[in-house]
Amino acid sequence: MHTFLCCFSLSLPPSCSSSPPLSPPLSHLSHLSMSMMRAMMRTAAAPLLATLARSTLRTLSTTAPLLAERSAVVSDIDGVLLRGDRVIPGVPDAMKKLKDSDIPLIFITNGGGVPEDAKAEQLSKLLDYDVRPEDVILSHTPMRDLGKKHENDLVLVAGHRNEAEVAEAYGFKNFKLMEDYSRENPFLWFVDTKKHLAALNREGAHPSDFPPEPVKAIVVFTDPDSWGRDLQIMTDVLRSTGVPGEESSEQVVPIYCSNPDFVWMSEFSVPRFAQGAFTQCLRMLYRQATGRELEVTQYGKPMPGTYHYAESLLEKNDGKCGWKGSARRHLRHR
Missing domain, CATH: 3.40.50.1000 (HAD superfamily/HAD-like)
Incomplete structure (x- = not known):
């Protein structure tokens, strides 16, 4: 799984995808990812979203081994998706692309002070996106x-x-x-x-x-x-x-x-x-x-323990990917 947008990148083997193995250099998944990211670049007003989208497109276009991998997004919240309780323009369209493309989304934030289930409920309402508690990593998680x-x-x-x-x-x-x-x-x-x-x-x-x-x-x-x-x-x-x-x-x-x-x-x-x-x-x-x-x-970003926790959480919760053993052999930091 190739993870982009924010924080760090994870790569899972092609077996994590529910679809048949993909053939590099071009595949349905790579076209899907590039199409989605281009749409994000057109609609997202947040500069960070656009910048990281361009970076991901370059990766998908030039790194053949990644083209056969399923993509995922790890995103910050404050200043990236929200500013206070206001959704940043362009974010809903970008998230709809993620949802329509069945691309997993994990939230890592240095915010906190509430239980993870309460934060997930808040994000679900603000973003109109189904956020599970296990998809939220707060600064104190x-x-x-x-x-x-x-x-x-x-x-x-x-x-x-x-x-x-x-x-x-x-x-x-x-x-x-x-x-x-x-x-x-x-x-x-x-x-x-x-x-x-x-x-x-x-x-x-x-x-x-x-x-x-x-x-x-x-x-x-x-x-x-x-x-x-x-x-x-x-x-x-x-x-x-x-x-x-x-x-x-x-x-x-x-x-x-x-x-x-x-x-x-x-x-x-x-x-x-x-x-x-x-x-x-x-x-x-x-x-x-x-x-x-x-x-x-x-604790919190950018402390290594927070990212290691995210790795273990993805390994634990993403049962459909069937990870066995350490997930780190599929990890690529960017």
């Missing part, structure tokens, strides 16, 4: 295995959308949202101290009255909704033994972050800061506070 690793550990979970749903779906059983941890430990974020103490009817209390439970890991699914609060509390935890206030000479609490993008494109004319900007701020604060570099396990 490869973090699923962390749920097993830290199943019963106290994990702080940060984000600004439905991070609790994501944590539950991934198997975390003893997690706390940042706002809940702050509420239970009202002296950690001074801005909300009085408010939290009043809500607890504990005015006049002392920090020692609220011994924090040891934190074993921090997971950031998407950019937090309260940067000041979360930067302060995360720095407290990361420089400690896991208990804020108990200083450690080394980092003992791991932190896992998705989406290294510094900015993202919304409907506003100037790009907005994304989760990568938050992570950079956290690194700087940790360095200033400890003199050490913060160790972060990073």
